[in-house]
Amino acid sequence: MNERITEFIRAFADALEAGTFVKLTLGNYKGTDEHLQKIFLRRITTRKGERMLFQYRYDMRDVVKNYELDEARERLAKYLDSGFRNSHLFTTENDFQLDIGKRNARLNKGKPTFRKLPQKHHDREKHHLIDPGSEYLRALGVSSEDGKIRADQRDKWKQINKFVEVVDGLIERSGLIGKGEISAVDMGCGKGYLTFALYDHLVNNRGIAATITGIDRRADLMETCESIAKACDFEGLNFRVGDIAGAEVGSPDILIALHACDTATDDALAKGVAAGATVIVAAPCCHQQVRKQLKPPTELAEILKHPVLLERTAETLTDGLRSMLLESRGYATKLFEFVATEHTPKNNMLVAVKEREPDAEIANAAAELMARYGITEQRLATELSAQAISA
Numbered sequence: 001m002n003e004r005i006t007e008f009i010r011a012f013a014d015a016l017e018a019g020t021f022v023k024l025t026l027g028n029y030k031g032t033d034e035h036l037q038k039i040f041l042r043r044i045t046t047r048k049g050e051r052m053l054f055q056y057r058y059d060m061r062d063v064v065k066n067y068e069l070d071e072a073r074e075r076l077a078k079y080l081d082s083g084f085r086n087s088h089l090f091t092t093e094n095d096f097q098l099d100i101g102k103r104n105a106r107l108n109k110g111k112p113t114f115r116k117l118p119q120k121h122h123d124r125e126k127h128h129l130i131d132p133g134s135e136y137l138r139a140l141g142v143s144s145e146d147g148k149i150r151a152d153q154r155d156k157w158k159q160i161n162k163f164v165e166v167v168d169g170l171i172e173r174s175g176l177i178g179k180g181e182i183s184a185v186d187m188g189c190g191k192g193y194l195t196f197a198l199y200d201h202l203v204n205n206r207g208i209a210a211t212i213t214g215i216d217r218r219a220d221l222m223e224t225c226e227s228i229a230k231a232c233d234f235e236g237l238n239f240r241v242g243d244i245a246g247a248e249v250g251s252p253d254i255l256i257a258l259h260a261c262d263t264a265t266d267d268a269l270a271k272g273v274a275a276g277a278t279v280i281v282a283a284p285c286c287h288q289q290v291r292k293q294l295k296p297p298t299e300l301a302e303i304l305k306h307p308v309l310l311e312r313t314a315e316t317l318t319d320g321l322r323s324m325l326l327e328s329r330g331y332a333t334k335l336f337e338f339v340a341t342e343h344t345p346k347n348n349m350l351v352a353v354k355e356r357e358p359d360a361e362i363a364n365a366a367a368e369l370m371a372r373y374g375i376t377e378q379r380l381a382t383e384l385s386a387q388a389i390s391a
């Protein structure tokens with residue numbers, strides 16, 4: 001191996017030994033994997049001890065793994081020998097830049113960009129339940145290397161905290177908190193920000209043995225989420241590819257469906273009811289099914305001739321009907337404003353806690369309301385009518 005490369009690997013090992021390692025980046029990849037672009041290395045502390053986290057950036061997704069420090073050194077040597085032409089090592093004493101050419105390599109040593117090690121834990125900002133320095137937030141790109149929330153992720157950050165706060169309140173109210181073990185399914189979990197945060201909160205703040213499964217039809221996202229969960233040693237958190245309508249959910253205590261499209265929200269709610277989930281949390285996205293059928297009653301025809309008002313009425317009716325239908329199955333519901341995201345400006349949140357007897361009268365009232373607005377089909381109503389009522 002070229003002497004400069006050996007020197008660079010030694011600087012990496014020395015920095016680990018001396019506790020001065022900040023981070024390392026491998027780039028300018030010219031190897032045989034057509035999708036691989038960069039690798040980022042960060043030192044993390046897991047329940048099993050000190051590890052090096054490798055975040056592999058492919059063109060369409062990230063994959064995250066952690067390795068013991070000795071193995072990290074071997075892997076670095078292997079990657080420098082298999083196509084990465086450039087690497088930056090940052091320590092609190094020096095920055096090192098390695099450039100590998102066809103015949104030789106150049107190593108530059110300069111003043112350190114970072115004079116302090118990245119903080120592992122951060123003081124939680126006022127009212128925030130989640131630590132912005134959490135490793136999964138870095139891996140998901142919500143916070144930067146130094147554990148600060150990225151400027152363009154502030155809305156997401158607000159949403160994450162609000163979501164955890166809401167679910168925490170529901171866990172208290174429903175009595176699930178006394179169970180000691182809680183299972184949850186997050187349907188249409190996407191990039192998993194909320195799924196990770198809930199797991200982190202339940203396990204690390206509340207000390208609950210949580211088992212959470214994120215489900216989404218996007219295989220690339222599920223692969224990234226699963227790798228981050230493993231790298232963070234979040235043993236009870238897993239992700240799998242699946243369609244909401246067909247997914248096997250078992251019998252979770254909590255069922256979550258946030259910003260899943262149109263009737264996918266109804267499919268998730270129906271699964272929650274069928275599974276007997278104690279808590280259901282949904283943030284409906286679009287409301288196309290009802291919007292397409294809606295025929296305003298005569299007395300509202302003049303008002304609802306305006307498309308914007310018709311649209312809002314479809315939203316109100318869809319979410320209102322969902323709430324009534326859940327109540328007819330023994331859930332107490334609340335609908336309130338959640339924090340909107342880049343996914344959707346819609347920001348209703350519907351939460352339901354199973355704490356009453358089923359009430360067929362409410363289902364009848366919902367059916368009357370549908371008829372009054374010319375709605376012949378609403379997915380949740382259809383799915384619940386095919387399900388036996390359980391107390």
Ligand SMILES: C[S@@+](CC[C@H](N)C(=O)[O-])C[C@H]1O[C@@H](n2cnc3c(N)ncnc32)[C@H](O)[C@@H]1O
Nearest residue numbers: 188189190216217242243244258259261264343
């Ligand atoms: C707008 S994202 C929301 C992600 C996450 N729940 C959140 O609120 O941050 C919607 C996600 O739902 C997934 N999705 C929509 N319909 C689905 C379906 N029928 N089955 C599985 N996943 C679905 C999409 O792939 C996408 O990742």
